[in-house]
Amino acid sequence: MTALTQSTAPRSERRYQFSWADAGPFLALGALLVLGFLINQDFLSATNLSNVITRSAYVAIIAVGATFVISSGGLDLSVGSMVAFIAGITIMFMNVMAPTLGLWAIPAGMAIAVLAGLLCGLANGLIVTVGKIEPFIATLGTMGIFRALITYLTNGGTIPIDKSLREAYRPVYFGTLGGVPIPILISAVVAVLGAFVLYKTKYGRKCAAVGANEDVARYSGISVIKTRTIAYVIQGACVAIAAICYVPRLGAATVTTGQLWELQVITAVVIGGTALRGGKGRIWGTIAGAVILELIANLMVLSDFVSEYLVAAVQGVIIIIAMLVQRFSK
Amino acid sequence: MTALTQSTAPRSERRYQFSWADAGPFLALGALLVLGFLINQDFLSATNLSNVITRSAYVAIIAVGATFVISSGGLDLSVGSMVAFIAGITIMFMNVMAPTLGLWAIPAGMAIAVLAGLLCGLANGLIVTVGKIEPFIATLGTMGIFRALITYLTNGGTIPIDKSLREAYRPVYFGTLGGVPIPILISAVVAVLGAFVLYKTKYGRKCAAVGANEDVARYSGISVIKTRTIAYVIQGACVAIAAICYVPRLGAATVTTGQLWELQVITAVVIGGTALRGGKGRIWGTIAGAVILELIANLMVLSDFVSEYLVAAVQGVIIIIAMLVQRFSK
Amino acid sequence: MSIVARIDRERGVAPATPVLRAEGVSKRYGTVTVLSDVTLDILPGEIHAIIGENGAGKSTFMRLLSGYIEPTEGTLAMAGHQVRFARPDQAQAAGIALVHQEILLADALTVTDNLFLGRELTKGGIVDDARMRLVAAAKLAELGCEVPATSLIRDISLADRQMVQIARALLDEHRVVIFDEPTAVLTGGEVERLLAIIFELKARGIAVLYISHRLDEVQRLADKVTVLRDGKMVGTHPGHTLSQIDMARLMVGRELNALYPQKQATRTSEPMLSVLNAVVPGFVQDVSFTVHKGEILGFAGMIGAGRTELFEGILGLRPGMATIELNGVPMRVHSQREAMDAGIGYLTEDRKGKGLLLQERLGPNLTLSALASFHPGLVLKRAREADALTRAVSSFDIRLKSLAAKAGQLSGGNQQKLLLAKVLLTAPSVVIIDEPTRGIDIANKAQIYGFIQDLVKQGKACIVISSEMQELVGICDRIIVMREGRISGEVSGETMTESNIALLATSERAQLAEGGTK
Amino acid sequence: DKKVVAVSIPAADHGWTAGVVYHAQAAAKEINAAFPDVEVVVKTSPSAADQVSALEDLSASRKLDALVILPYTSEELTQPVKAIKDMGTFITVVDRGLTDASVQDLYLAGDNIAVGANTAKFMIDKLGGKGDVVVLRGIPTVIDDERIKGFQDTIKGTGIKVLDIQYAHWNSDEAFKLMQDYLAKYPHIDAVWANDDDMLLGVLEAVKQSGRTDIKLALGGNGMKDIVKKVIDGDAMTPVETPYPPSMIKTAIYMTVANLIGQAPVRGHVKLDAPLITQANAKEYYFPDSPF
Ligand SMILES: Nc1ncnc2c1ncn2[C@@H]1O[C@H](COP(=O)(O)OP(=O)(O)OP(=O)(O)O)[C@@H](O)[C@H]1O
Ligand SMILES: Nc1ncnc2c1ncn2[C@@H]1O[C@H](COP(=O)(O)OP(=O)(O)OP(=O)(O)O)[C@@H](O)[C@H]1O
Ligand SMILES: [Mg+2]
Ligand SMILES: [Mg+2]
DSSP: OOOHHHHHOOOOSSSTTTOOHHHHHHHEEEEEEEEHHHOGGGGHHHHHHHHHHHHHHHHHHHHHHHHHHHHOOOOOOOOHHEEEEEEEEHHHHHHHHHHHGGGGGGHHHHHHHHHHHHHHHHHHHHHHHSSOOOHHHHHHHHHHHHHHHHHHHHSSSEEEOOOOHHHHHTHHHEEEEEEEETHHHHHHHHHHHHHHHHHHHHHHHHHHHHHHHHHHHHHHHOOOOOHHHHHHHHHHHHHHHHHHHHHHSSSSTTTHHHHHHHHHHHHHHTTOOOOOOSOOOHHHHHHHHHHHHHHHHHHHOOOSSSOGGGGHHHHHHHHHHHHHHHHOOO | OOOHHHTTTOOOOGGGGGOOHHHHHHHHHOOOOOOOHHHHHGGGSSSHHHHHHHHHHHHHHHHHHHHHHHHHOOOOSOHHHHHHHHHHHHHHHHHHHHHHGGGGGGHHHHHHHHHHHHHHHHHHHHHHHHOOHOOOOHHHHHHHHHHHHHHHTTTTSSSEHHHHHHHHHHHHHHHHEEEEEHHHHHHHHHHHHHHHHHHSHHHHHHHHHHOOOOOHHHHOOOHHHHHHHHHHHHHHHHHHHHHHHHOOOOOOEETTTTTHHHHHHHHHHTTTTTTTTTTOOOOHHHHHHHHHHHHHHHHHHHOSSSOGHHHHHHHHHHHHHHHHHHTTTT | HHHHHHHHHHHOOOOTTTTTEEEEEEETTTTTEEEEEEEEETTTOEEEEEEOOOOOHHHHHHHTTTTSSSSEEEEEEEEEEEOOOHHHHHHTTEEEEESSSSSSTTTSSBBHHHHTTSOOOOEEEEEEHHHHHHHHHHHHTTOOOOOOOTGGGGEEEHHHHHHHHHHHHHOOOOOEEEESTTTTTTTTHHHHHHHHHHHHHTTOOOOEEEEEEEEHHHHHHSSSSEEEEEEEEEEEEGGOOHHHHHHHHHHHHOOOOOOSOOOOOOSSSSSEEEEEEEEEEEEEEEEEEEEEOEEEEEEEEEETSSHHHHHHHTSSSSSOEEEEEETTEEEESSSSSHHHHHEEEOOOOOIIIIIIOSSHHHHHHHGGGGGGOOSSSSSSSHHHHHHHHHHHHHHTTTOOTTTBBGGGGOOOHHHHHHHHHHHHHHOEEEEEEETTTTTOHHHHHHHHHHHHHHHHHOOOOOEESSSHHHHHHHOSSEEEEEEEEEEEEEGGGGGGHHHHHHHHHSSSSOOOOOOOOO | OOOOEEEEEEEESSSHHHHHHHHHHHHHHHHHHOOOEEEEEEESSSHHHHHHHHHHHHHHHHHHHHHEEOOOOOHHHHHHHHHHHHOEEEEEEEEOOSSGGGOOOOEEOOOHHHHHHHHHHHHHHHHTTTHHHHHESSSSHHHHHHHHHHHHHTTTSSSEEEEEEETTTTTTHHHHHHHHHHHHHOOOEEEESSSSHHHHHHHHHHHHHHTOOOOOOOOOOOOOOHHHHHHHHTTOOOOOOOOOTTTHHHHHHHHHHHHHHHHSSSOEEOOOOOOOOOOTGGGGGGOTTTTO
C-alpha cells in the first residue's frame, strides 16, 4: 500500500479551500454595487441601500423556502399567488377580530397567516409527492387556485386593513430596531434558521439527498415523500412570514399582489448558486440573489439611460450576464 | 443465444402493445368531451369544436417545438414573448413592403418570420448550451428581452397590419381547405413533421439521448451542444409558424400578444406525457394536451356553474385532476 | 451494539441456527420469472458464495434478501422468525447490509454525506460534521482508500466510489453483509484488503454472502458455494472442495474450453496509433506509446494510476493534450465523434453513468453511436436496427427475457456485453476497451477474449485497460504499466508475469524478474 | 436649481396603459425642452409593489418638487404617497383616487361609472329597452368594477338582460376566444359590451367570423383610435364610443408644472367627463399618431 499513500499525500482536505463557485453570487453583488455607484452617486446612500435591502426582504424570505423546495428536487410556482391569498385571509381575519380583540388582532392574524401558510404548503407538497404530479404543473395549478381564491375573497378588488390596526401594524415594515429595518432583521432570522436547518440538521441532509438522487435516498431509508412534503411546508411558512411583512407595507391585499414573484424567487435561488435540478441548496447565495434582483430594479429607476419600454430587456440582459460571469469565474 | 431461445422465444418487440401511459392524454381528452356534452349539448357542435381546435393550434404548434426542447433536457419560457416579437417584426416588414411588393409582401413577411424565429431560437440555444446557463433563467431573461422589444417596437401599443394586406392574409386563420380550418391543417403538418423528426430520424434519437443522460450521449459521440441548440432552433421555427397563423386572426401584434403562452405550452407538453426532466418526447400527446387546455377554457365559459372569479381555480383543479387520472391509470 | 449482543447470545444458544433463511422465494417481473423457488440458509460466521452466469439471478436474489425488492413468493426468516422487508432500511435495521453491484451513491454529495446518509451522527440535534468526517476518514483508511472524506462523489474514480460503498455497508455492525461483485472495479491491493476484512467479519461471527465472477477469490474465501442457473438453484457445495473449473462447469452446466484463447501471431510492426506526450491535467503527465496493427496492447496499473483519464484525455472526453498519429497521419481529437470518425472506438468503464441509457430500450442503446449507418436516407431503418440487435444478442450471447426490455433491466454482465456490441457497431480500427470483462461470467469472458482476438486478426489494433492482471497476461501481446499518471514500465514475452506487473505498478524502481507462470 | 417633477405610472402592459406611457413621455419631452428649469422624470412600474419601490427610490435620491402619480391601486399607494407628501412634495393623482383624499393636492380623473352608464344608456335606447347582452370585463380591479357597476345600475329595471359576464383580461386574444364561446353558448345575442377597446377588437373578429346577424351592437370603451375611426366611418355595429383618454396623464403633468412655475396655484378636483362619442363629435377624439 505504500504506493497509495505516496501518491495521495499531496491531496489535502477541501474544507478550508476558497470556492469560486460559492463566491459567485457575492462577487456579482459586489460588481453591481460598483456599477451602481458609477451610474449614480446616490446609489450607495444609506437610505437607498436600506430601502433596497428592505424591499428585497419578501423575495429573500420566500426564496429561503424555495431553496428547500428546489434543493429537494421540487419547484413551486404558486408562491406569488399564495402571498396574495394568505395576505387576504390574514387581513380579513384581523379586520373581523379588531372589534373584539383590539390590537391583539394583529398577533392573532399573524398566527392565522402562519397556519394558512403551512396548510397551503402541505397541499402543494401532497399533490406533488403523493399525487406524483410534476411539480411544475402541480404548482401551476395551485397558483391558479390561490389567485382565483383571492379574487373571489376581494370580489375582484382590494381588501384594505382596518384603520384601527393600521398604525399599530405599520412598524413591522417601516420600523427599525437598533437602526436596522425590521424586515431586514426578519429575513436575517429566516435565513439563519434556514441555513441552520439545511446545513446543520438531519432534515437538511435528507433534503439534499432526495434532490440529488431519489433512489439513493430511498435506499438509505429516507422517505422521499415526507422529506419533499416538508420542504413545501417550509416554503409555505416562509410565504406566510413574507405575507406578514408585506401587509403593513401597502396596507391591503389585492388580486395583483405577488404577481410574478414566483419567477423572481426562482431567479434569486438560481442566481444564488442552487441548481434547479436539485441536490444542494445555498441559503446565503439565495439571499444575495434576492438583493441582486432588487438592486437591478433600483438601478433601472435611478439611471436615466434606458427607455421605459426597454427596462425589462436590460434586466434580462443583466441577469444573463450575471449568470455568465458566475459560470465562467469557476 | 440458448438462454434467449429457451425462455423468451414468444416475446417480440413492443410495437403492437397497447400502452396505458401513452394513451393517458387521449383518454383524458375523451373524458373531457363526454363531460362537456353532459354539461352543454352545444359543446359538441361542429362550430364549437372547430373553433376550439383552431384556437388550440397556436399552442399546439409551439408545443411541438417545446416537446423537442423539453425532451432534450431544456426548457423555454420565452416562447410567448417570442410570438409577440416575431409577429411584430413580421407585420412591420409586411407593411413596409406592401407598397413595393403588393400581396407578395405576405409570403416575404412569412419568410422573415421564419428567419427571425430561427435566429431567436438560436440565441436561446446558444445562451443555454454554450453559455451553460440554467435554461429556466436563460429563457426567463430572453422572455424579458423579447417582450421589451415588442413593447419598444409598438410604443407600448399595437402594430396593425396594413389594410391592403388584411383581406388577403385573413384566410390563413379563417379559411378552410376541404372544410378543415387552415390553422388545424398547419398544426397537423407541424405535428406530423415533428413526430417524424422525433421518432424516425437520427436527430430525434440524439435529442432523447441528450435529455436522458448527457454523459452517455457525449460518450456515444453525440454533441450535446449541437443537439440541444438545434432543439431550440426548432422551437424558434415553430414559434414563427404560430406567429404566422396568429397575425391574420386579429390583424395586429400588441404588447400583450402571447402573454403566459409559455405556461400553457409547457402544461400542454407535460399533460401530453413528456417528462419535464427530459429523455422522451410525445408529440401526439402534446397535441392532445394543447386541445385539452382549450377545451377546459371553453367548458368554463359554456357551463354556468362557476363564478367568473373562480374560473382560474376550477381550471387549476381540472388540470391537476387530469394529471392524477393519467398518473393512476398507468 | 445491541445487534452484536444478540448475535453473541444466539451463538451461545444455538450455533447452527441460520441467521437468515430464504424459503422458496421467487421473483417475477410481469410474466418474466427471474428467480424461482430458491431456498437458502445462511449461518453466522460463514462466508457463503453465490455464483452463476450473467443473468442467473444473483443480484436479484441479493436485492430480495436486503429489502430492495420484495419476493413474489416465498418468505424470509431471521434467527427463526419470519421477517418482511418493505424497504432496504428495514433490512438494514435488522442487520442486513448490501454492497450493490452497481454504484448507488448521490453524485452531488460528499463522501461523508453519502456514508452517513439517513443515519447522520448528531450532537444535541445538530449534525456533527467534524465527527462524521473523522469516522469516515478512519473507515476509508481501514479499507485502504485514501480519497478525502470531503470530496464530491462525482469527482472521484469508480474504484473509489466502490470503496465508499463498501465503507458505507461496514459502517454499522451487521449480522449479514452481502457483497455483490465488490471487486469488479478494484485492483489487486484493494482486493487483498477487502478479503482480509471479510475474514475479519467472519471471525466476528458475521455472515457474509459473496458474489463474484472472479472464481479465485471465491475459492479462497468461500465456506460454501451455492450455484444459481437461470433463476433456479443448482446446489450448495462446501467451498474448499471445488476447483475453479468445477465451479465454472456447475455454473454453465456443460464442459468449458480454455479461458484464454491461444495467442496468435497477428502482431505486425506497422504502427497504427501513436500517442506522444499525452498530458491530462491533474491525472496524467507525459505519456507516450504506440500500438501496432494486429496487436493487443494492455494497460495495467493500480487504482488511480490514471489509465482511464489518459484515454479520456486523448479522445477529447476530458481536458487534455496529446499528439496523435493514426496510421502515420498526425491529428488532434476534440470530441468522441471525431475519434469515432477517425476509427477509434472507446468503451467506457462506467457503463451505468456513461455507457447506456438505462431507461431506454436495447435497440436505441445499441445503435446510439452508429446512428449514421442505420440512417441511409432520411428515415431511421427500424428493421435494420432490430436486425442488429438480434445479431448482437446472439453473437455476444446477451441473456435477456424479452427484446423489449430496457437496458437498465439487464443484469450487470449483460449490460456490459450490450455496451461492447454498441462500441463495435461503429466499426473502429483501433478499439480501446476499458475494463472489458468487468462483471462478466467466466464462460462469457472466454467469448469476449475470442472476440478481441478476432478484431486483431482482422488487422485492427486493440488496447485493453484492465485491473485484472491475469486477464491482461492471458490475452495481451504487450502490457504497459502505469503508476501515478506515468508509464512505469512495459512487459512482454518472458517478462509478462503478474508479479512483474504488480512490481511496476507499485514501486518506484522495479527489478523485473524473468519467466514464471504464464 | 431645477425643479423636479416625478411621474409614476404603470408599465405598458396593455393598450390603455401603453397610451398613458406614451402621453407621459411626450409631455416630459415637451416640458423638458420648453422649460429649462423644470425636469420631468417618468418612471413606469409593473406592479403596485414596484410602484411603491419606485417612489422610495425617486424620493431617496433627490428632493421632489412634485409627484404625478397614476396609482396601481388606491389602498396600497395611499401611505407611500403620503410619506412623500410629508417631505413637502406637491401631489397630483390621476385616475384612481387615494383612500385619504387629503393627500392629493390635485386630483384628475376620468369617470369610470359614467363609461359603463353611458354605454348602457345608449344600448337601452338603441335596443328599445329590451334585449340579451353579453359582457366582457377586464382584470379584477377597481376600474373594471366601476365600469361594470355603472352599466349594471343603469340597466336595472329595464328589459335588458345580461346573459353572461366573464373576464377577458383586457386582452384581444382572450376576448376573441370568449366571444366565440359566447356565440356557441347563446343562439341569440342582441348586443355585446366589452368594457375596453382592446377586447372589442377581438369581439368584432369573432362576430365577423361567425357570420351571425342577430348581434346588433358591439360596444367598447376607452377611446382607442381604431374604434373612434369606426365611429367616424359610421360603423353600424359600433356607432358610439366612450372616451377614457390616456392623455389625461398629459393634462395632469401640464397642470402640475403650471402650478410649480406659474403664478396661479392649481388645486382641487378635476373630473373628465365620459360623454358619448358619436359620429358628430368623433373627430375631436381622434389622434391617429397616438399608439392607442
Ligand atoms: N426490473 C426487471 N424487469 C424485468 N427483468 C428484470 C428486471 N430486473 C432484472 N431482470 C432480469 O432478471 C435476470 C436476472 O438478473 P440479475 O441482475 O439478478 O442477474 P445476475 O445474476 O446478477 O447477473 P450478473 O452476473 O450479470 O450481474 C436478468 O435476465 C434480467 O434481465
Ligand atoms: N477528485 C480528484 N481530484 C484530484 N485527483 C484525483 C481525483 N480523483 C482521482 N484523482 C487522481 O487521478 C488519477 C487517476 O484516477 P483513476 O482512479 O480514475 O485512474 P484509473 O487508472 O483509470 O483507475 P481505474 O482502475 O479506476 O480505472 C490518480 O492520480 C488519482 O489520485
Ligand atoms: Mg448481478
Ligand atoms: Mg479506470
